[in-house]
Amino acid sequence: MNDTVRGQRALAIFDAVADLDGEARERRLAALCEGDAALLAQVRALLAADAEATDPFGNAPRWSEAMATDATEGERQIGRSIGAWQIVGIIGHGGMGAVHAVERSDGAYAQRAALKLIRASADTPAAHERFLRERQILAGLQHPNIATLLDGGFSAGGEPYFVMERIEGEPIDRWCDARRLGLRERIVLFLQVLDAVRYAHRNLVVHRDLKPSNLLVDADGRVKLLDFGIAKQLQDSGATATLDRALTFEYASPEQLHDAPITTATDLWQLGVILHRLLSGAHPFGLTRDTPLASQLQQLEREPEPLTRAAAQASAEQAARRGGMSPASLSRALRGSLADIVQACLRRDPEQRYASADALASDLRAWLDNRPIAAVPLSRMQRTRLWLRRNRVLAAATAAVVVALLAGTGVALWQAGEARAQARMAEQRRGEAERQSANARAAMQFLTDTLNAAAPENALSTEVSVRQLLDTARAKLDENTQVDARVKQPVQRMLGQLYYSLGEPRIAAKLFEQGISNVEPVERGEALAFAVDLDYYSGALGSLDLYAQSMATEQRAADLRQHFAPDDTGLRVLSLDALGYAQYKLGDYAKAAQTYREGLALAGTMRQPPVDVVINSSQMLAYVLLDSGQPGQARQVAEDGLRFAAAHAVPRHSPLWVNLFRAQGDAYFEGGDAQKAERPIRDAIAVQEASISKGYRLGTLYNSLARVLEKLGRHDEAIAAWQHAISLLADAGAGAIDLARNWGSVAIAHAKAGNLDQASAAYQRAVNLLDAAPDAGARAERERIEQKLDALAQRPARKPVPPAGR
Amino acid sequence: METSAGTEVTAWLNRARAGDAAALDAAYCAVYEELKRAARLQRRRMRDDFQTTALVHEAYLKLAGGARLAAVDRNHLLALSARAMRQVLVDDARARKADKRGGGQAALTLTASLGSGDAAAIEVLALDELLTALHKLDARVAQIVELRYFGGYEETEIAAMLGITDRTVRRDWRKARAFLLAEMGA
Numbered sequence: 003m004n005d006t007v008r009g010q011r012a013l014a015i016f017d018a019v020a021d022l023d024g025e026a027r028e029r030r031l032a033a034l035c036e037g038d039a040a041l042l043a044q045v046r047a048l049l050a051a052d053a054e055a056t057d058p059f060g061n062a063p064r065w066s067e068a069m070a071t072d073a074t075e076g077e078r079q080i081g082r083s084i085g086a087w088q089i090v091g092i093i094g095h096g097g098m099g100a101v102h103a104v105e106r107s108d109g110a111y112a113q114r115a116a117l118k119l120i121r122a123s124a125d126t127p128a129a130h131e132r133f134l135r136e137r138q139i140l141a142g143l144q145h146p147n148i149a150t151l152l153d154g155g156f157s158a159g160g161e162p163y164f165v166m167e168r169i170e171g172e173p174i175d176r177w178c179d180a181r182r183l184g185l186r187e188r189i190v191l192f193l194q195v196l197d198a199v200r201y202a203h204r205n206l207v208v209h210r211d212l213k214p215s216n217l218l219v220d221a222d223g224r225v226k227l228l229d230f231g232i233a234k235q236l237q238d239s240g241a242t243a244t245l246d247r248a249l250t251f252e253y254a255s256p257e258q259l260h261d262a263p264i265t266t267a268t269d270l271w272q273l274g275v276i277l278h279r280l281l282s283g284a285h286p287f288g289l290t291r292d293t294p295l296a297s298q299l300q301q302l303e304r305e306p307e308p309l310t311r312a313a314a315q316a317s318a319e320q321a322a323r324r325g326g327m328s329p330a331s332l333s334r335a336l337r338g339s340l341a342d343i344v345q346a347c348l349r350r351d352p353e354q355r356y357a358s359a360d361a362l363a364s365d366l367r368a369w370l371d372n373r374p375i376a377a378v379p380l381s382r383m384q385r386t387r388l389w390l391r392r393n394r395v396l397a398a399a400t401a402a403v404v405v406a407l408l409a410g411t412g413v414a415l416w417q418a419g420e421a422r423a424q425a426r427m428a429e430q431r432r433g434e435a436e437r438q439s440a441n442a443r444a445a446m447q448f449l450t451d452t453l454n455a456a457a458p459e460n461a462l463s464t465e466v467s468v469r470q471l472l473d474t475a476r477a478k479l480d481e482n483t484q485v486d487a488r489v490k491q492p493v494q495r496m497l498g499q500l501y502y503s504l505g506e507p508r509i510a511a512k513l514f515e516q517g518i519s520n521v522e523p524v525e526r527g528e529a530l531a532f533a534v535d536l537d538y539y540s541g542a543l544g545s546l547d548l549y550a551q552s553m554a555t556e557q558r559a560a561d562l563r564q565h566f567a568p569d570d571t572g573l574r575v576l577s578l579d580a581l582g583y584a585q586y587k588l589g590d591y592a593k594a595a596q597t598y599r600e601g602l603a604l605a606g607t608m609r610q611p612p613v614d615v616v617i618n619s620s621q622m623l624a625y626v627l628l629d630s631g632q633p634g635q636a637r638q639v640a641e642d643g644l645r646f647a648a649a650h651a652v653p654r655h656s657p658l659w660v661n662l663f664r665a666q667g668d669a670y671f672e673g674g675d676a677q678k679a680e681r682p683i684r685d686a687i688a689v690q691e692a693s694i695s696k697g698y699r700l701g702t703l704y705n706s707l708a709r710v711l712e713k714l715g716r717h718d719e720a721i722a723a724w725q726h727a728i729s730l731l732a733d734a735g736a737g738a739i740d741l742a743r744n745w746g747s748v749a750i751a752h753a754k755a756g757n758l759d760q761a762s763a764a765y766q767r768a769v770n771l772l773d774a775a776p777d778a779g780a781r782a783e784r785e786r787i788e789q790k791l792d793a794l795a796q797r798p799a800r801k802p803v804p805p806a807g808r
Numbered sequence: 809m810e811t812s813a814g815t816e817v818t819a820w821l822n823r824a825r826a827g828d829a830a831a832l833d834a835a836y837c838a839v840y841e842e843l844k845r846a847a848r849l850q851r852r853r854m855r856d857d858f859q860t861t862a863l864v865h866e867a868y869l870k871l872a873g874g875a876r877l878a879a880v881d882r883n884h885l886l887a888l889s890a891r892a893m894r895q896v897l898v899d900d901a902r903a904r905k906a907d908k909r910g911g912g913q914a915a916l917t918l919t920a921s922l923g924s925g926d927a928a929a930i931e932v933l934a935l936d937e938l939l940t941a942l943h944k945l946d947a948r949v950a951q952i953v954e955l956r957y958f959g960g961y962e963e964t965e966i967a968a969m970l971g972i973t974d975r976t977v978r979r980d981w982r983k984a985r986a987f988l989l990a991e992m993g994a
Contacts, residue, residue, distance in 0.1 A: 009945045013983050020982060044990075051989035058988040059935055061928065062957040066893070068928035069900055 003038070012044040019045070020052060079119075083107050084157045087117055087165060104165065113692065115152055116168040120161055130162065137164040139207050139230045146613060146652050147198035148227045152692055167655060169226045171218030175279055184325025185335055188280050189366050193610075194225040196366070199273065200359035202227075203266045210264060212272035213253045214279070224651055252289050256350050259302060267352035270362065274347025274355070281336055282312040283320035286348055306348045309341040310334075339369045476513070491517045495535040502538050507545035514539035529566040530573070533559040537580060544587060553584040572612055575605045579619045586622065591630040598623035602642075613650045617643055617658045624665035628672055637669035655692045660699070663689070667706060676713035683707045701730035705744065712747070717755040724748045739783050742771040746787035753791060765791065887951070887969050890959025897958065898936045901929035938991055942984065948972075949980045953988070956981070 003011070015034045019027045035042040061068075079102060082089045088107035092100055093116055104117040120133045140151035154164035172180070174195070178188050195217055202209055209216075209230060216229045255271035257264060278286040286306035313321070314333040321332045343365050349355045356362040365375040476497055479490065494517030502510035518539065523529035536559035543552035560577035567573055578601030585594035598619045605611040605619075620643030627636035643662045652658050663686035670679035683706050690700045708723035728744045745768035752761035765787070772784045935957060943950040948970070955961045955969065963981070967974045 006944050009941075013945055013949070013987065016986060017979065017983055020986075047990040047993070048983075048986040051993060052982065052986040054989055056989070058985060058992060059931055059957050061931060062935075063960060065897060065928040065932055069897065069932075 003041075008038075008041055008044065011041055012048060015041070015045045016048040016052070020049070084117065084119065084163055085153065085155050085165075087115065087153070089117065093168075103168065113152075114168050115165045116149075117163055117165045119157070119163045133162055136230050137162070140164065140166065142205055143202060143207065143230075144657055145198055145201045146650070146656060146658075147194050147225050148201065150653060150655055152655060166228075167226075167653065169218045169220055169228065171220040171226060173214040174217040174219050174225060174276070175214040177219040178280055179283075179323045182323050182325060184327075185281060185340070186370065188324070189370060191219070191223070191225060192277060192280060193363055193366060195227070195273070195276070196359045196363040198225065198227040199269055200363065203269070203359060208264060208266055209269050209272075210258070211253070212269055212276060214276060217276070222651060252285060254302070255352070256302075257352055262352075265352055266358065267355050270347050270355045270359065271352075273359070273362065274344055277347065278306070278309060278312065278344050281324075281340060281344065282309050282332070283316045283324070284312040286312065286344075288312075306345070309336045309344045339365075339375050343369065343375060476509075487520075491519075491521060493517075495532075498542070499535065499538045502542050507542040511539065511542040511546060511548075514542065523562065523566070526566040529562045533562045533573075533577075536562070540580065540584060544584065549584065549588040553581075553588050556580050556584045571604055571608050575601050575608070575612060575619075576615055577601075578604070579615050579622075582619065582622060582626075586626055591626050595623060595626045595630070598626065611650075613647075613652065614658060617647055617652070617662065620646065621661040621665050624662075624669060628665070628669060633669045633673035637666055637673065640665035640669055655689060657689065659689045660686045660703075664703065664706065667710070671706075671710055671713070676710050679710045680707070680714070683710055698731065701727045704730060708744075708747065708751075712751055712754075717751045721748050721751050724751070738771045738774055742768040742783055742787075745771065746783070746790070749787065750790050761791075886959070886961070886965075887955060890955045890961070894936065894939075894954055894958040897932045901932040901936075934992070935988075938988055941991070942987055945987070946980075946983070949984045949987075952977060952980050953984045 015031070018034060019030045022030055031042065031045065035045065079089050079100070080091065084104075086106055087104040089102045089104050091103035093103050100119065102117045102119060104115050106113040106115075118133075118136075120130065137151065137154050140149075141154070144150065149169055150167040152165045152167060154162075156162055171177070174191065178191065183191070195212075199209065199212070207230070209227070211229060212227075216227065218226050218228060220226060253272045253275050255268045256262075257268060257271075275286055278284070284307070286309075287301045287304065288307055289301060310333045313336050314329055316329045316332060318329060321327045321329045324332055327335065343362070346354075346356055346365075347362065356365075361376065368375045475493075479493060479497070494513045498510045498513035498517055501507075501513060514535065518532075518535065521532065523532045536555050540552045540555040540559065543549075543555060556577075560574075560581050563570070563573045563577050578597050582594045582597035582601065585597055601619050602616065602623065605616045620639055624636040624640040624643070627633075627639060640662055644659075644666065647658060647662060663682045667679045667682035667686065670676070670682070683703065687700065687703045687707065690703055704723050704727035708720045708727060711717075711720035711723055724744050724747050728741055728748075731740055731744065745764050749761045749764035749768060752758070752764055768787055769784065772781075935953075939950050939953060942953065951970070952966055955966045961969070963974055963977050967977045970977075
């Protein structure tokens with residue numbers, strides 16, 4: 003008998019006798035081993051081992067972690083300095099590296115933050131790119147409910163890192179439970195989540211990993227959305243949609259499970275799961291941490307548990323944590339609107355969910371105000387009326403573009419209008435609404451077909467850029483002259499929005515011009531979506547310096563909103579902000595000031611005014627007033643804005659503060675009080691320095707500071723500030739005239755201080771810069787500096803002006 | 809073998825759905841590489857302790873494409889994930905051993921503090937060798953050990969995956985445990 007056969011026999015005999023005891027076992031053993039001593043010894047060894055009753059590899063669950071952590075790796079980083087930051091601890095571990103607690107080590111000012119560093123071992127080119135993408139996404143998102151990006155760069159060793167606002171908070175579900183918040187308070191808190199998500203969507207970012215652990219609530223009760231590690235930018239080419247980091251099944255949407263296109267609707271699903279959990283205390287598919295993996299997959303394929311049933315089955319403790327309810331009363335409270343709202347998020351088909359975070363927020367607000375909601379229970383929806391059926395043949399890249407078109411820009415709003423139209427259909431204008439949606443369906447079909455035709459056969463393996471697809475789609479659209487304008491125009495407007503987002507205002511304006519001609523919306527949803535198109539069009543026209551047209555277009559958007567949604571104050575405030583800007587650009591300061599004032603007054607009547615819009619209007623109004631020579635009023639407006647920002651808890655480092663401070667400082671300065679101007683300008687500088695985008699804006703702030711210091715007679719400090727401004731502006735690629743102007747100021751300051759040699763040197767630098775860019779502007783600037791110096795009657799020695807032109 | 813994203817897998821799966829039996833095996837081969845890649849990533853995620861969940865999820869997405877996997881495919885995939893994790897851990901453990909030797913440090917000993925990477929590496933290599941031996945004696949018993957230790961699966965999950973009863977899993981597990989302890993004590 004060879005070893006293998008003996009081993010097999012031994013296991014079989016062990017199996018046969020293991021359950022027997024004493025005599026019986028011995029008899030059976032002897033019989034089965036048939037006098038083979040080696041075999042018998044082997045079986046006895048197995049039986050002895052069996053009696054030990056220990057788990058031979060009880061540490062197995064920790065192997066992976068133990069080997070990956072390397073025990074000391076995280077701690078090794080402590081004390082290390084990266085950029086201006088020093089690592090003081092570990093906050094957590096992410097997919098590509100650790101998140102460290104850091105403090106500013108340059109002594110500029112005390113600041114605690116979180117630093118994310120890519121691990122050397124995870125630093126593949128793909129990981130690198132992903133990491134930088136997260137940083138880029140965060141840099142583009144400035145919102146009070148999103149953790150702010152403060153800084154970023156490469157360490158001395160070349161590892162990329164970025165620094166975020168450090169949130170000391172608790173996951174939203176635990177926070178609510180710990181404070182035993184009632185349903186209303188939970189919904190009000192959840193609206194902050196929606197605000198952040200809505201903002202991200204407007205910036206074409208889908209988070210894809212929304213869950214309570216990424217939604218922290220700080221001590222002030224403010225929600226902060228974190229971790230854009232797997233977020234997706236919709237304008238990216240979607241061909242490489244590979245998931246690089248795993249998600250937990252618990253919050254994964256059906257399209258994530260089935261690798262279907264990811265859209266903003268994915269976030270809506272995850273919001274639904276979170277909302278379900280916040281309200282009922284349970285997971286909509288009954289998953290818990292302990293659910294075995296295989297059953298998780300099966301449970302997720304079922305229909306979600308209705309909110310009311312989940313609540314009825316909640317423990318007494320869970321119900322009590324919701325404002326002291328019982329399971330039965332909780333279930334009753336959730337019946338109706340809230341149950342419908344959650345259900346409308348948790349629809350398997352992304353197109354049947356809420357069309358946007360806005361639409362969800364609007365329904366939740368309606369619930370808070372006891373108004374009827376827009377979401378229609380599924381039973382009444384016509385499941386077959388899906389105007390964009392997922393086309394299995396559609397190549398991945400094409401699908402991603404369609405998704406971007408649908409989700410990111412405008413169409414989401416259009417869809418919301420569509421949903422509202424459906425809800426009203428039973429009551430009135432059935433024929434009209436159906437005609438409209440038939441047109442819309444045809445438009446989408448046309449777009450899908452066009453993009454599909456544009457994608458190469460092997461789109462799965464070849465990356466096709468969004469830009470390429472758009473260009474092809476646009477060409478096809480131009481070629482095709484037989485399509486009905488009502489089908490063609492929505493596509494043109496959609497493409498217009500996308501081109502504008504891609505930084506192509508000229509193409510965008512042309513598409514809008516065609517896309518809006520002779521369009522007169524007759525229905526609210528359609529009109530509001532059209533107004534968004536007009537916002538974009540106005541923006542494109544403004545970029546092209548066509549201010550009058552930009553103005554007229556914005557006016558039309560405002561009129562549409564006024565006519566179709568007179569009740570929607572938020573939209574009106576937004577309109578007025580955009581309108582004011584167009585008027586300001588057009589040079590009509592009086593009208594612009596009036597428009598901004600109207601918007602701010604209106605916002606003052608709102609329970610939840612749009613914070614970023616109000617701040618923008620405030621700062622713009624302050625500058626309009628400054629430009630019209632009213633520094634006193636300008637200062638008042640800036641100070642109102644500052645109070646508003648404080649009252650709405652805008653985070654300390656938010657760039658929203660910068661222009662308010664600066665406006666206050668400039669208003670003091672223009673009003674002749676340089677003394678008081680210094681503080682606010684320095685405040686603006688402090689905020690700007692903490693943010694990632696230093697460059698040009700910071701340079702101009704130092705310029706403002708220098709101006710103030712010079713006025714106060716602190717020449718040396720002024721000169722230092724100017725020189726700092728110059729180095730910042732030069733780094734940011736500022737033009738020769740900008741830089742020369744600053745050197746000219748330095749020269750004048752030196753001259754005033756009586757340092758003629760240094761004045762001469764600074765003047766020479768200005769002249770050198772201007773000589774290198776000898777155009778009309780440069781000559782004018784040079785003359786301006788010379789006049790100033792002449793006026794000081796202490797003109798330093800200088801060489802003669804060279805002949806104009808070259 | 810490196811596979812490019814899900815393309816190849818999708819192609820094989822399409823053929824499998826069209827009735828080509830060999831194609832499914834090819835899909836699994838392709839996805840196994842994917843699983844190993846995912847396992848490597850998974851190892852660096854320490855937030856959820858030992859979870860094959862995330863690992864399988866990724867591969868599931870790759871393999872499933874737009875379709876829903878039949879239960880049998882799904883079970884096969886879950887089982888494969890444990891194999892992938894084993895492979896990755898063994899590779900790492902070997903690399904670690906080689907590193908230590910190269911660094912001229914003292915040979916690894918079992919006295920290293922529990923839970924440390926070195927101790928884990930030793931256990932991983934030991935179990936890998938034992939499993940190779942056990943596989944020759946009883947392939948199913950060996951697979952159960954693999955699913956339990958490398959996949960982190962529970963008894964009922966293993967039963968469902970292998971299409972056997974819980975009781976059979978328990979019996980096989982008892983055999984496996986006795987074998988492992990006896991071999992380690994020898």
